[in-house]
Structure formats: C-alpha cells, structure tokens
Amino acid sequence: MNPLQVFIADDEDPSRERLKELLSDIAQEVPTRVVGEARNGLEAIEQVPASGAQVLLLDIQMPGMGGLEVARHLAALEQPPAVVFITAHDRHAVEAFELNALDYLLKPVRAQRLAAALKKSSYPGPERLARAAGGAREYLSVAERNRIALVPLRDVLFLRAEQKYVTVRTRAREHLIEESLVTLEREFAAQFVRIHRNCLVARAAIRGFERAVGGDDDPHWLVVLDGLEERLPVSRRQWPQLRDLVAERP
Amino acid sequence: MSSIRQNVFQDALPDFRNLGVMARVLIAVNALALAAALLTVPNLAQALERFALWATFLEPLLLAELSFLFVLSPWLARLPYAAGFALTVALATALAGVYHALVEGAGAAVPANLVRMLVICAALVAVLLAWLRLLTKAYSPALAEARLQALQARIRPHFLFNSLNAVLGLIRRDPRRAERSLEDLAEVFRTLLSDPRSFVRLADEIALLERYAELEQLRLGERLRITWELDTAPTDALLPPLVLQPLLENAVYHGVEPGTAVGEVLVHIERRGDRVLARIENPYYEAEQSRAGNRMALDNIRERLALFFDAEARLETRAVGGRYRVEIEMPYRTAGA
Numbered sequence: 001m002n003p004l005q006v007f008i009a010d011d012e013d014p015s016r017e018r019l020k021e022l023l024s025d026i027a028q029e030v031p032t033r034v035v036g037e038a039r040n041g042l043e044a045i046e047q048v049p050a051s052g053a054q055v056l057l058l059d060i061q062m063p064g065m066g067g068l069e070v071a072r073h074l075a076a077l078e079q080p081p082a083v084v085f086i087t088a089h090d091r092h093a094v095e096a097f098e099l100n101a102l103d104y105l106l107k108p109v110r111a112q113r114l115a116a117a118l119k120k121s122s123y124p125g126p127e128r129l130a131r132a133a134g135g136a137r138e139y140l141s142v143a144e145r146n147r148i149a150l151v152p153l154r155d156v157l158f159l160r161a162e163q164k165y166v167t168v169r170t171r172a173r174e175h176l177i178e179e180s181l182v183t184l185e186r187e188f189a190a191q192f193v194r195i196h197r198n199c200l201v202a203r204a205a206i207r208g209f210e211r212a213v214g215g216d217d218d219p220h221w222l223v224v225l226d227g228l229e230e231r232l233p234v235s236r237r238q239w240p241q242l243r244d245l246v247a248e249r250p
Numbered sequence: 251m252s253s254i255r256q257n258v259f260q261d262a263l264p265d266f267r268n269l270g271v272m273a274r275v276l277i278a279v280n281a282l283a284l285a286a287a288l289l290t291v292p293n294l295a296q297a298l299e300r301f302a303l304w305a306t307f308l309e310p311l312l313l314a315e316l317s318f319l320f321v322l323s324p325w326l327a328r329l330p331y332a333a334g335f336a337l338t339v340a341l342a343t344a345l346a347g348v349y350h351a352l353v354e355g356a357g358a359a360v361p362a363n364l365v366r367m368l369v370i371c372a373a374l375v376a377v378l379l380a381w382l383r384l385l386t387k388a389y390s391p392a393l394a395e396a397r398l399q400a401l402q403a404r405i406r407p408h409f410l411f412n413s414l415n416a417v418l419g420l421i422r423r424d425p426r427r428a429e430r431s432l433e434d435l436a437e438v439f440r441t442l443l444s445d446p447r448s449f450v451r452l453a454d455e456i457a458l459l460e461r462y463a464e465l466e467q468l469r470l471g472e473r474l475r476i477t478w479e480l481d482t483a484p485t486d487a488l489l490p491p492l493v494l495q496p497l498l499e500n501a502v503y504h505g506v507e508p509g510t511a512v513g514e515v516l517v518h519i520e521r522r523g524d525r526v527l528a529r530i531e532n533p534y535y536e537a538e539q540s541r542a543g544n545r546m547a548l549d550n551i552r553e554r555l556a557l558f559f560d561a562e563a564r565l566e567t568r569a570v571g572g573r574y575r576v577e578i579e580m581p582y583r584t585a586g587a
Contacts, residue, residue, distance in 0.1 A: 011507075012412070012469050014419030021422060040510050063510045088411040107415040 003031040004118060007053035007081065009044040009070065011062045019057055019086075019109065026115040041065025042150075045073055049147050053081045055121055060087045068093070068133040073150065075126035076143035076177075082121035096132040100124070136187045140168055142175045151175055153191065157205045157225050158232060159184055161198040171227045195223055195242060196235040209234065209246065261331040263338065264382040266319035270560035274385075275378060279312055280305070282374070304361050311349050315342055339375045346371040389557065409465075409499065416469040431468055434461040444491065449558070451585075452519070452526070453485035455494050459517065462495055466502050474506050476515045483519035487526045488583045490558045494519075496547045497530045497576050505532025505574060524582045534574035548576070555580060 006023060010016045016037055023032045036051040038044035042064040048056060056074070060067035067085055074080040085104040087093050097104040103121045105113055139150040155170040165176040166184065185192065185200055192200040205226045212220050212233070221239055222231035234242060264271045287301040288294075319326075319338070326334045350367050354360050362370070413435055420428040441458045463476050498517065506513030516531040548567065555563040555578070563580035 011473075012416060012419075013471050014416040014469060015412075016419075017423065018415060018419030021419070042510075061507070063508050088415060089407040107411050108418050109415075 003033040005035045005052050005054045006032045006118070007036045007038070007044070007048055007051050007056045008034060009038040009041070009048075009056065009062065009067065010059040010086065011039050012059075015059070015107065019114075022109060022111045022114050025111050026118075030115050030118050032118065041067065041070045044070050045141075045148050045150060048074065048081065049077055055082045055084060055118055057084050057086060060085050060090065060093050065138070068129060069137050069139070071124070072126055072129045072133065072137060073139065073141035073148055074123070075129075076141040076148050078143075080123040082123050084117045084121050093132075096134065100128045100132040102128065102132055130187070136190070140175075140177055140179075142168070142177055149175070153188065154204075156202055157228055158199060158201040159192065160200075160232075169228075193242065193245065195238050196233060199232055201225060201232065203245070206246070209242070261383065262386070263323075263326055263331065263334045263379070264386065265327070266316070266323040268560050269562050271382065272316055272320075273561070274382065275316065276312060278378060278381070279308070279374065283308055303359075307353065307359075307361055311346060314349060315345055318342075318345055335376075335379055338379060339372055342375045343368055343372045406499070406503070408503075412469055413465050416465075420468070427468070431465060434464050437461050438465065441491070441495075448491070449488035449583075450491045451485065452483060452487040452489060455489060455491070456480060456483065456485065456519070458492075458495050459498055462498060466506075470502070470506060470513075473509070473511075473513055474502065474515065475512055476517060479516065479518040479520075482521060484521040484526060484582060484584075486584045487521070488585060489526070489580060490554050493551055493555065493578065494528055494530070496551060497528075497578075500547055500576075501530050501532035501574075505534065508535050509533060521582055526580050526582050528578045529575060531573050531575045534569045534572050551578075 008016050008019050010019065020034060023034065026032075032055075035053050036047050038047055039062075041062045044056070044058070044062075045065070056071075058067040058070060062070075071083045071085075074083070083103065085093075085097060085102060086107060086109065087104065088107040094104065094106075096102075102124050103117050105117055137153065139152055140156065142149040142151060151168055151170060155172075157169050157171065159181065160167045160169070161181040164178070166179055166181055168175040168177055181198065181200065185194060188200070191202060191204070193203050193206075194200050201223060202225075205228075207224045207226050210222045210224055210231060212222050220236065221234040221242075223234055223242070224231060266272070283304050284297075284301050287297045287304065291297050291300055318341070322341070326338060329337065347364065347368055350360060350364050354364075360367070413431070417428050417431045417435070420431065438458060438461050441454070463474075467474055467476075494517075498515070501515045502513075506515065513533050514531075516529070518527075518529040518531075520527050548565065552565045555565060559580050563578065566577045568575045568577075
C-alpha cells in the first residue's frame with residue numbers, strides 16, 4: 001500500500017513536531033508520508049496544490065488566513081485533498097464541525113484519533129465548509145494550473161456573470177471564477193450591491209452615477225466606479241435601491 | 251474549598267486615606283448643611299447666603315478633620331471596631347471643639363454655641379461612620395463576586411490546551427525544557443487558583459507574568475518578542491491578583507497570534523511618586539477588536555481595581571499608530587502601611 005501523502009498546516013512549531021511524531025507512531029496502522037508543512041493559511045494555499053497531498057491536517061486558528069477559509073479555497077482544485085481540522089479550544093468551531101459533519105481533532109491530539117481520522121477523511125465540498133465557516137471569505141480564489149491564485153476581496157471592483165463564469169474585476173486585471181453570482185451576492189452582501197441582473201459592484205468603490213446619453217432606447221443610469229474607465233449600466237429595477245444607498249452616504 | 255457565597259464582610263472603619271471616602275464625607279456634610287440652610291430660611295437666595303456663611307466656618311474644619319483622620323487612619327484601623335468607632339467620634343468632636351474655640355477667640359462669627367456644635371458634630375460623625383459601614387457592607391457581596399469574576403477572567407482554555415500540546419511536542423526532543431514548561435504551567439495555575447480577594451505583591455505578579463511568557467514563548471517561538479521594562483518597578487507594591495497577567499494574555503492573543511510577522515510586546519512597570527504605573531503594548535489588528543473576550547477581560551479588571559482601590563485606580567486603553575496600549579495607574583501601597 002502506498003503511504004498516504006499528508007500535508008500539515010499549523011502556526012506553532014511544537015504542534016507540527018507533535019503531529020509528525022504521532023504520524024510515525026501510527027505508521028504500522030496508517031502508513032503516511034509528510035509532503036509539506038505550512039506555518040500559516042496563505043503558505044498552505046501556496047504549497048498544498050503542487051504538493052500532491054491527499055490529506056491536509058489543518059489548524060483552524062492561523063495568522064493570515066484561518067483553516068476554514070483555506071479549506072474553502074481548495075475547492076478550486078480539480079482534486080482537493082481530504083481535510084482534517086485541528087483546534088485547541090474553540091467551542092463555536094467545534095459546534096459548526098459537528099453540525100456539518102466535518103472531520104476534526106482536538107489538541108492535544110491522540111494517536112488513535114489521528115489514525116481514525118486519516119482513514120475516513122474526505123474533502124467536504126465548499127457548501128458544507130461555507131455553512132461551517134458562517135462568515136464571508138476575505139479572498140476569492142482563482143484556479144490556475146496546479147495553483148490557487150487569491151484575489152483579496154477589498155481589491156475587487158465588480159463581479160459580472162458571463163455565461164459559465166463570473167468575471168472578477170480589480171483595478172489591475174480580470175479573473176474568471178466558477179461560482180454563481182447568487183451565492184456570491186449572498187456571501188458578500190455587506191460589501192457588494194447588485195446593480196443589474198448580471199452584476200454586483202463593491203459598495204466602497206461607487207463614486208457616483210451618470211445619465212446615459214445618446215441612447216436611442218430608454219434613458220438609464222450608469223455607475224461610476226473608483227479608478228475604472230468603464231461605466232456599468234444600472235437596471236431600472238435596481239435603480240431606486242441604489243439611489244437610496246447613495247443618498248444615505250454622508 | 252470555600253464557597254463563593256461565604257460572608258467576607260468584617261466590620262472595619264473606612265479607609266480615611268481613600269479618595270472615594272474623603273469625597274463622600276465632603277459631599278455628604280455639605281449637602282446636609284445646604285439642606286439645613288434651606289429649612290431654616292424661607293427663600294432660596296437667603297438660604298444660599300446662609301449656606302455660604304456656614305461654609306466659611308465649615309470647610310476649614312472639614313479639611314482639618316479629614317487631614318487628622320488621614321494621619322491617624324492606620325492606627326485607628328488596628329483597634330477593634332467599637333473602640334475605633336468611639337475614638338473616631340471623640341477625636342473628631344474634640345477637634346471641632348478646639349476649632350470652635352479658636353474661631354471664637356479670633357472674634358469671628360460662629361454658627362452655633364459650643365455645646366450645640368459639639369452635639370451636632372458627634373452625631374454627624376457617628377451617622378457618617380454608620381453610613382460608610384453600610385456602603386462597605388453593600389459592596390462586600392461584590393467583593394465575594396470578585397472571586398467569581400476573577401475565575402472568569404482567568405486564562406482562556408485556549409491557553410491551557412495549546413500549552414499542553416506544545417509541551418507534548420517537546421517531550422521527546424527536549425525533555426528538560428518540557429519539564430521546565432510543566433513546572434511553569436503548574437505555577438501559573440497555582441496562582442490562578444489562589445484566593446482572588448487578597449492583595450498580592452507586585453513581585454509575585456511579575457513572576458507570574460514571566461512564567462506565563464515563558465510558556466507562550468515555547469509555543470510561538472520567534473513570533474513573540476517581549477521587552478521587559480521593570481527596572482523601577484516597586485516590587486513591594488500591593489495589588490489585586492491577576493490584574494496584569496490577563497492583560498499580557500490579551501496582548502499575545504490579540505496582538506501576536508493573528509500576525510505572521512514578529513509581534514513586539516512591551517511590559518513596562520514603574521513607580522511614580524505614590525502611584526504605580528503599568529503599561530502593556532502590542533501590535534494592533536483592527537479586525538481583532540470584534541473578537542469577543544478583550545472587552546470582557548478589561549471590564550473585569552476595571553471592576554476589580556475599583557473594588558480594591560475605589561476611585562483611586564484607573565485603566566485606559568488606546569490604539570495609536572498600529573499599537574494597542576493598556577495603561578493602569580493605581581496607588582502605591584505596601585504591606586507596611
């Protein structure tokens with residue numbers, strides 16, 4: 001039997017050492033090979049895709065990006081690794097894990113529990129992870145060949161649905177992601193507002209509205225975004241809500 | 251293990267060196283004088299005039315009485331309650347008598363003759379003492395409550411499990427360091443389980459800080475860098491237990507753990523005249539402030555400082571230039587005083 005390829009993401013050195021010791025202790029029962037280690041969430045996102053990891057041991061409290069968000073971004077991979085979450089004490093997270101049937105271990109981890117978790121673990125899928133996380137992500141993830149590119153949400157100006165994909169527009173460039181505009185709208189309701197059937201714009205980026213001129217059809221409004229030449233059309237249906245939004249601003 | 255509900259109240263004279271006690275006495279006596287003035291004359295303008303007249307007689311006496319009691323306070327506090335009570339009334343009345351004689355001798359106006367004056371003074375002192383005793387008594391369940399609060403403020407379970415995990419990760423590679431860490435952990439918990447109602451010496455609280463820091467260092471390694479500025483710390487000062495440790499724990503939890511870079515923490519304690527100043531600084535992450543726990547620990551410490559020092563201690567927090575700072579100022583008290 002080929003050894004299981006394990007990746008360890010934990011911000012504390014002694015904690016990673018301990019996991020490696022335990023893995024070697026249970027090698028008889030579950031043969032494993034450690035293919036990589038990360039000290040924070042961003043490192044994990046960077047290294048996991050090319051590591052060939054089959055299982056990710058993932059601490060949920062890490063600087064930069066927590067374990068739950070890391071796991072959500074792995075959905076961008078063709079074959080995301082199985083995930084076993086690890087936490088020292090976070091009642092809230094444990095409740096969410098239980099509720100969504102996610103695999104988790106409590107620190108200090110016991111060898112037998114680790115072995116059991118490795119044997120049955122799987123990748124839970126983005127929906128269950130989103131429910132467990134409860135909140136919005138801080139990044140959007142773009143799948144590139146064998147790596148995951150992260151786009152910080154605060155850089156995003158607008159999200160526009162085009163047939164199969166959603167275009168993510170930042171000041172610098174465009175990315176394509178495979179998520180639905182409806183779920184994005186729900187997740188990022190605090191930061192984004194719908195201006196059209198196919199488009200969400202960042203609330204903070206709205207500079208104002210212009211009247212569309214020279215159109216032969218019905219007159220309508222265009223939204224002006226900070227640092228963007230392009231003007232985006234506002235649908236008649238969304239206009240009243242947007243107008244109120246602008247009026248509310250100081 | 252004693253119960254939280256046990257009665258911790260013991261009859262004791264008020265601490266006449268406490269600013270809160272002095273303020274209460276000043277306000278109560280002046281309020282009574284004002285009320286008396288309002289009762290004795292028909293209209294407000296006249297009443298205020300009369301009050302002003304009395305005040306010129308009253309205020310110097312009040313200040314003299316308070317200074318007198320300030321000096322005698324530690325000595326009076328050592329007497330049994332009844333004796334202390336009687337003596338305080340007698341001394342205060344005697345002082346009032348001397349003052350009355352001096353004012354009259356100087357030819358100035360006095361509001362009442364000597365006998366009436368002495369009777370009023372004795373009655374007033376007795377009533378004030380009784381009132382202050384009631385106040386202390388009213389606060390004493392709160393003092394017992396402080397025990398519970400201190401329990402709540404104590405170390406997050408997060409710290410316990412992470413520390414145990416870190417020690418487990420050390421046992422095979424560096425058994426000696428693992429032993430030391432378990433010893434540190436034992437000492438930290440011994441302090442945590444001690445009686446939160448009594449004062450501790452600053453030296454002990456500093457020792458606790460160092461043991462705690464040692465454990466966090468083990469876990470966080472280079473990510474945690476603590477600068478200690480304790481050269482002028484008055485190690486004999488008394489303070490409520492677990493006032494500084496939760497602040498350092500907050501600094502690590504909110505200021506070091508969320509960062510990927512090195513987190514610089516500053517612990518500064520000094521004596522400034524008759525005050526003790528403690529300051530703890532850490533990197534500030536805005537997103538962290540929404541995380542529960544920080545406010546709760548601060549409120550808890552603030553309440554306990556108020557229970558131990560009344561109005562004489564303060565706790566302030568400030569976020570400036572990417573740093574978060576907590577500052578505590580309290581009176582410098584030692585076991586001798």
